[in-house]
Amino acid sequence: MSAARTAERRDAATPLERTDHACFLVTVTAVGRPAPHVRRLTLAAPELGHLVLLGPDEFFGLLMPRTGQELPDLGVVRGPNPRPVLAGLPEEQRPDLRWYTVRAHRPGLGEVDVDVVVHGDAGPGSAWVRRARVGQVAAYQTGTACYRRGHGGHQVVVGDETAAPAVAAILEQLDDDVVPHVFLEVPSVREDLPGLPAPTRGSLTVLERGPGLPGSVLLPALAAADLPALTYAWVAGEQALAAEARRHLVHVRGMPRTAVYFCAYWVLGRPRG
Ligand SMILES: Cc1cc2nc3c(=O)[nH]c(=O)nc-3n(C[C@H](O)[C@H](O)[C@H](O)COP(=O)(O)OP(=O)(O)OC[C@H]3O[C@@H](n4cnc5c(N)ncnc54)[C@H](O)[C@@H]3O)c2cc1C
Structure with missing residues (x-):
């Protein structure tokens, strides 16, 4: 698999392409x-x-x-x-x-x-x-990876408990010119969240959902946040959470669709498959 290549695709909202699947x-x-x-x-x-x-x-x-x-x-x-x-x-x-x-x-x-x-x-x-x-x-x-390097500046990273492993790895591997603003919603910090690396710049907002619906705490917090102009967004988690966060970033904050990666990691009430 040493021949793995990252063919650049249409835009930063699409996954990278792996050429050597197994x-x-x-x-x-x-x-x-x-x-x-x-x-x-x-x-x-x-x-x-x-x-x-x-x-x-x-x-x-x-x-x-x-x-x-x-x-x-x-x-x-x-x-x-x-x-x-x-x-x-x-x-x-x-x-x-x-x-x-x-x-x-x-x-x-x-x-x-x-x-x-x-x-x-x-x-x-x-x-x-x-x-x-x-x-x-x-x-x-x-599989492949979806987080895009090469977008220096302020980025927003949004996820829930299923996205916490990816969010942790994104924080560990940040490029020097990236300032992350992370919004992570989990049912319970104690029960559902292994340790996260603390970013040395930007912000990390961890929110407890409790028994509410996915996104019920994160989405209002994201909407209320005072954020600078954003170069890139990475969004993953329950389907409605991810879709609504993307809608907010594109339609309210004016980010180009091509700069917002989003993925439904699971779907409340039915199998994701
Ligand atoms: C690219 C990608 C990366 C992912 N990475 C991770 C990861 O690192 N760690 C991780 O835990 N998950 C991760 N997920 C999410 C994981 O694939 C889903 O949670 C998946 O649905 C779990 O399958 P399941 O068989 O347990 O449930 P499913 O068969 O999909 O669903 C059955 C029922 O369980 C519910 N359900 C599914 N997932 C959850 C959940 N997390 N919490 C509460 N209810 C749930 C559904 O709403 C449904 O009612 C990732 C998903 C994708 C697409």
Whole structure:
């Protein structure tokens, strides 16, 4: 995977393009609990030693065998999307697929860490991760990164608990000419948020949602914030939160659509898939 390239695409609102996709087996080598509702899995595979991450928010597909199931041969998967191959499998052989952020990458050890918010057994991702044990095998579908470098100045970074791993990595890897203004909403700081790096410039606003709807605390705070002219925005989290934050940045703050990346990381009340 050393040939990874970041072909510049249409604008800063689109993901980077990976040219060397792969789908391979990984083994769970550690399970941690950095916050009561967060599991940190370490996944290991020789292929992770060669993986070149394209940016701090790089994500991947985790293919999880269902209970009592062996993973099928995924060597036939080509490109970024394993769904067509999965769709061709008999139901009883089809693994579940969900998308997560690479929180840390240790190429020398062939390992990644992933921080997953667990929310009971309502979805296959949360259910599998809650029960994950050292030695279990899953598969890793390479993804890409979406955070764009090269936009110096004041940026806004907006996310919820599922975006916290990406927000933390963005803060750790900031370019020197970037001043971040971060708005992060989590149900509970104690329960849902492993430590975040403190930015040395800009601002970090962490908001507790409590039992309210995603965005119910963050969106008013974002709307009320006194922010300078913004060069770039990165927005991810629950669908309505992400869509409304983007709408505000474009229609109220006047940012060009092409300077605002946004992604629905999950959808309240239904599977994200
Ligand atoms: C690019 C990308 C990167 C992501 N990175 C991460 C990451 O690093 N860590 C992480 O935890 N998540 C991350 N997510 C979000 C994760 O993929 C979703 O939360 C996913 O829906 C979880 O799958 P599931 O099977 O648990 O639930 P689903 O099958 O998708 O949903 C089942 C039910 O659970 C609810 N639900 C789903 N997610 C949550 C949640 N987080 N809290 C409460 N209820 C929920 C849904 O509303 C639905 O009612 C990322 C998503 C994307 C697209």
